[in-house]
Amino acid sequence: MTKKSLGAFCSVGLVLCASIWGFAFVVVKDSLDYIGPVWMIAFRFSIAAVCLGILLHKKFIGLTKKTFLRGMLLGGFLFMAYLLQTIGCKFTTAGKNAFLTTVYVVLVPIFAWPLFKKRPKWYVFVAALMSVSGIGLLALKNEGNILSMNKGDVLTLSCGIFYALHILFTSHFNAYDDPLLLTVLQFAAAAFLGWICAPFMDGALPLKIFANARVVLSVFYLGLLSTLVCFVLQNVGLKYVAPALASLFLSLESLFGVLFSTLLLNEALTPRMLLGCGLIFFAIILAEVVPELVKGKN
Numbered sequence: 021m022t023k024k025s026l027g028a029f030c031s032v033g034l035v036l037c038a039s040i041w042g043f044a045f046v047v048v049k050d051s052l053d054y055i056g057p058v059w060m061i062a063f064r065f066s067i068a069a070v071c072l073g074i075l076l077h078k079k080f081i082g083l084t085k086k087t088f089l090r091g092m093l094l095g096g097f098l099f100m101a102y103l104l105q106t107i108g109c110k111f112t113t114a115g116k117n118a119f120l121t122t123v124y125v126v127l128v129p130i131f132a133w134p135l136f137k138k139r140p141k142w143y144v145f146v147a148a149l150m151s152v153s154g155i156g157l158l159a160l161k162n163e164g165n166i167l168s169m170n171k172g173d174v175l176t177l178s179c180g181i182f183y184a185l186h187i188l189f190t191s192h193f194n195a196y197d198d199p200l201l202l203t204v205l206q207f208a209a210a211a212f213l214g215w216i217c218a219p220f221m222d223g224a225l226p227l228k229i230f231a232n233a234r235v236v237l238s239v240f241y242l243g244l245l246s247t248l249v250c251f252v253l254q255n256v257g258l259k260y261v262a263p264a265l266a267s268l269f270l271s272l273e274s275l276f277g278v279l280f281s282t283l284l285l286n287e288a289l290t291p292r293m294l295l296g297c298g299l300i301f302f303a304i305i306l307a308e309v310v311p312e313l314v315k316g317k318n
Contacts, residue, residue, distance in 0.1 A: 030260040034269035037253040042118060042276020044246040046284050048106060049114040051238040055229050056222025057106035060239065061099065062214030067243025069207035072200075072251075079201045090193045091202050095209020097186035102210065103217075104179035111172025113287045116158060118277020119297050120176040124183035125271070125304045126151045131184050136192070143306050150303035157296030203251060271304045 051060060073080075109117040126147050129140040155177065193202060218225070229235045254270065261269070278297060281287045289297075 027260050030257040031269060033253045034257040034261060035272060037250045037257070038270050038272040039276045040245050040250050041273040042278075043280050044242060045109065045114040045118045045277040046280045047238045047241055047246075048109050049117070049281070049285060051235055052106075052110045054232055054235045055226065055239075056218065057110060058103065058214055058218040058221045059225060060242070061102050061106060062211055062218050063239045064102075064242040064247060065099075065207050065211035065214060067240065068247040068251075069204060069211050071244065071248055072204050072207060076200055076204055079198060079204070083201070087197045087201065088205065090189075090197060091205025092209045094186060094190055094193065094202060095206035096213065097182050097189065098206050099210040099213040101179045101182035101186060104175045104182065108172045108175030108179060111170060112176060114281035114285055115278040115287050115289065115297075116173060116293075117176050118281070119158060119274045119300050120155065120173060121179060121183070122271065122274045122300065122304055123151055123155065123177060124180035124187070126307045127180055127184035128187050129307065132188055135188060147303040147306040150299050150306065154296040154299030154301075154303060157299065158293050199255070207247070271301070274301060274304070 048060070105117065105121055108120075112120075126144070129138070129144045130148065132138040133140055190199075190202070257269075274297070278289065282289060
């Protein structure tokens with residue numbers, strides 16, 4: 021296979037990855053009627069951790085304490101991000117959940133400033149302004165002359181903080197540790213936190229869900245496809261596709277999320293909400309793609 025055809029093949033893989041993630045918002049929204057959000061996280065990451073752990077079992081030889089602790093920290097960020105996102109999806113629409121989640125893209129360079137002394141470029145601040153404007157159009161409601169936002173939207177926006185921290189520290193730790201080993205460890209940590217917190221937050225495990233084929237398929241979709249397969253597609257794709265193009269393909273996740281939620285869940289989108297989605301999407305492009313294009317010219 022030539023380099024050009026391999027790049028084209030991986031590009032298709034990245035778009036597939038974005039579509040799987042986009043459809044996952046619909047799967048989560050539908051499944052929350054049957055299973056608690058924390059139990060869903062516990063099962064999702066357990067499946068991903070066990071499957072990836074079996075494939076990469078040899079990498080555990082010589083595991084150091086530092087690598088283990090780094091994996092646990094990343095798993096903590098990942099758990100909090102999914103916890104807030106999944107609970108948020110329970111109180112808002114899947115489409116809004118998809119777009120509001122992607123705000124983490126703008127937060128990454130902003131958080132890198134105090135954490136790693138990397139001052140953002142001008143276009144990051146423009147992207148942040150566009151993103152905030154988009155959030156206002158998409159999520160804010162006028163109730164008695166007071167602008168308000170429902171708790172589902174607030175939780176979804178909050179999850180972006182932990183996604184941003186997860187990305188920043190993953191990038192930092194990858195310079196010292198095997199990325200695949202860190203991934204298995206963080207999956208395991210997120211699963212462990214899910215099993216610990218679920219009984220307190222969701223109550224006892226409803227055993228009757230195992231008799232519901234719809235829920236079982238949903239959990240395996242999230243664990244195998246949305247978590248494990250997408251991780252592989254993303255990492256392989258980033259190796260053979262130009263970063264700017266890869267970022268563009270992956271950012272389609274939010275568009276797929278709205279598309280699937282509109283088609284399958286009959287969620288309505290007003291012109292104002294569509295404008296908000298558009299502003300957030302272009303803010304993502306500005307924050308992700310422009311830096312790579314600028315880098316490529318230098």
